[in-house]
């Protein structure tokens with residue numbers, strides 16, 4: 001079925017994988033493919049329509065954030081992250097804005113459902129849901145969400161490239177297209193505290209993060225934040241790929257600051273992470289309703 005919204009959404013997302021200089025032609029090509037129904041079976045357009053959907057009520061916003069968080073945990077699992085219970089995705093509640101949703105402890109990420117999320121209060125108490133949480137998740141996420149009122153979600157887990165990259169304690173440089181997303185927009189938590197034991201540790205991370213989209217926790221791993229859950233999750237996956245590029249290209253030659261800023265502006269103009277999230281859901285989660 002063809003409609004204007006779907007065509008626009010599909011082209012907006014697919015355009016991100018095209019070389020910047022060929023955006024216009026690529027967009028036209030994709031629209032032609034859509035019209036002749038030659039788009040492959042992944043049905044990304046339907047998922048993308050969801051990612052462009054604007055919620056109207058508090059309940060709809062809450063449901064969307066929780067659903068994206070559950071899908072996000074499954075996406076982390078699809079990359080074989082969090083298999084040992086390491087890592088967490090937070091989703092701020094739209095009404096009780098000092099509270100956030102987390103996956104309750106002992107639920108494997110690959111089995112995450114909306115009903116497995118619990119609402120964590122400002123003192124670490126459970127406001128809704130039953131079970132226990134990983135206390136480190138509260139120590140890390142609560143101070144970040146408190147310090148950044150516009151942030152809805154933070155994502156952190158230990159990854160194959162992000163953690164070793166973090167061990168080197170060096171910043172991201174604009175050495176690849178995706179690296180530019182983080183140009184002048186990330187920080188390093190240059191601290192020995194790899195075992196965050198209290199909210200004071202989280203406050204120091206929040207201080208290091210500042211107003212950036214991401215922070216590298218030295219000797220620990222990556223952490224991203226965003227004003228949407230899907231944006232934070234998608235950005236995390238992209239950041240891991242950026243870390244991989246840095247670890248593989250040891251003698252990379254960075255592009256100029258001017259070129260990096262241009263690429264960043266283009267790549268982030270409509271959200272860098274949420275389009276990645278839509279693609280990842282289409283690729284790795286056969287039926288997104290499995291989390292409902």
Ligand SMILES: [Zn+2]
Nearest residue numbers: 087157158221
């Ligand atoms: Zn960690």
